[in-house]
Amino acid sequence: MTDVILETRQLTREFKGFTAVSEVNLQVRRGHIHALIGPNGAGKTTCFNLLTRFLAPTSGQILFNGRDITGLTPVQVARLGIIRSFQISAVFPHLSVLENVRIGLQRRFGSSFQFWRSDHVLKQWDAQAMALLETVDLAALAGVKTVDLPYGRKRALEIATTLAMEPELMLLDEPTQGMGHEDVHRVTELIQRVSKGRTILMVEHNMQVVSGICDRISVLQRGALLAEGSYAEVSADPRVMEAYMGS
């Protein structure tokens, strides 16, 4: 039996008659690192927005662990464990690295004012936040203001704040974008590490990263699923070559 954690059936989104995502049937298997690739304008971001329900599909279905989640709100989807890693602009730049992760934990547990004031709870969250920072190699920078972190390290913080929400399925939006070789290597290794026991769906343009760590790749072109398979399979597909050359 294949263990599919996320499935879309004929997922479609139109914008005033323009079809940005067209009848996409996606299957993401539990425990996989799955890449969503495709030229600019292919519909990758729209897909992510549909999966997190930031956008409503025009038609089609989204199933998570076999359950139809198409009608849920973004908060309900997040509570089920589908968490998207937001660009660093979503964290508080003038708070410390530790404080930002603590806020991630606070979001997960949903705190009343009472809770937030409790020293005991704050200490527990700090310990958990430090453990998460260790996972992403940021423990030594816990007290640093987020705005002062180097770019590559900010992306690691972004992953830590996502982990704080206990994702079962983590959606990563171009995690290595704009990085130099060394940071790409570091973040790639980090994604592999945090993928243990989780499923990751990522939009990624760097084919070295995709070929290095992704178990399965779905290629979108003009809103439709063009090809799917291992890196070896999709990179040998002439239609995929053509899609990229033509973009």
Ligand code: ADP
């Ligand atoms: P990708 O992330 O693969 O670059 P997008 O999902 O951002 O692609 O966009 C797919 C297509 O849908 C593009 O042609 C884009 O212009 C269009 N699109 C995305 N969002 C909207 C919107 N809110 N209104 C109208 N068109 C949109």
